[in-house]
Amino acid sequence: MQVATKAIVISAVKYGDTSLIVKCYTSEEGVKNYLLQGILNKKKGKLNKSQFFPLSILQINASHNNKGSLNRITEAKISHPFQTLHVDMLKQSIVFFLSEFLSSVLKEEEGENDVLFDFLENAIVWLDYHDQVANFHLKFLIELTKCLGFYPDETNKEKGYFFDLLEGKYITNQGMNVIQGEQLHLFNMALGIKFDVLDKTLFNKNQRAIVLDLLLKYYQLHMVSFRRPKSLDILSKVLE
Incomplete structure (x- = not known):
């Protein structure tokens, strides 16, 4: 055809x-x-x-x-x-990380998804046109969960002392696969990131690494086929 x-x-x-x-x-x-x-x-x-x-x-x-x-x-x-993706070292590292990441989560049998295609296209163009992109991959992974069907349920965000990574929701009682304390604070900050104020979100390299690790665990729990990208080490070094 x-x-x-x-x-x-x-x-x-x-x-x-x-x-x-x-x-x-x-x-x-x-x-x-x-x-x-x-x-x-x-x-x-x-x-x-x-x-x-x-x-x-x-x-x-x-x-x-x-x-x-x-x-x-x-x-x-x-x-x-592309204006910058071929020549900017940080952006190249993000591109190769996201390329490997998407190879793991997008499968042929899933078929057409207009919302997903539009998100990918708009996000890539945004990355090409903007300069402050150190947190871009975090926002990208969070927004991608909306397209894939497991965006965190924020219904009880104000009441929840824990976030259950497996259930994808805020809870009040301790359990398995939950985050709390400083990890939960950083996770909540990441959920609140907007593309138009990415440069205003202040994560240091350690905090950024914690958030990324939480997001990768979240994907591992929700997608059987998911593999941690090998290019993660390169991206982490470039972001130092």
Whole structure:
């Protein structure tokens, strides 16, 4: 089936000596995997390896097969030319972390999700255009839970002395998988972050690391397939 769709590049892995297997989140059909044969040898043509930088936003024409098989891209154009993501070291580290993170949580069988695609596109463009981005990945992971269906229930936030990571809600009694005290305070601060005031949220490197670890635990408890990104160490060093 021939499809014209917007697509966000999640990852690109070398296949053989000259090809790439590219994972994209498309606006039309969700996650799709593509085989780009010989692209590493091509200097001209409708496809270029530079188009498939992680989190690139593309307009593609593609041939989609049944789920579970590799698809083909016949033409690709950059929908949003990046201004800073290719050249800013911190942003590059965030991009590679989010690329690995999204590869773990977005699966082909989940299909289309317009809200998720719009969130990914808008967040990536925001990252490209703004300078104060040290807390961006925290806000991104929190907002992503809304799209995936397990955003924390804040109903009893004012009354809860604990937050249950497994149940995803505030509670008044101690139990397993709960956070409290300073961890809960930092978690609450993170939930209150807004994109337009990211630069006003003051986390030091230790606090940022605590919040990120809590969010990764939250994902681990809610997504069976989730793996902690290996690129986390690199991002942590860049943020020091």
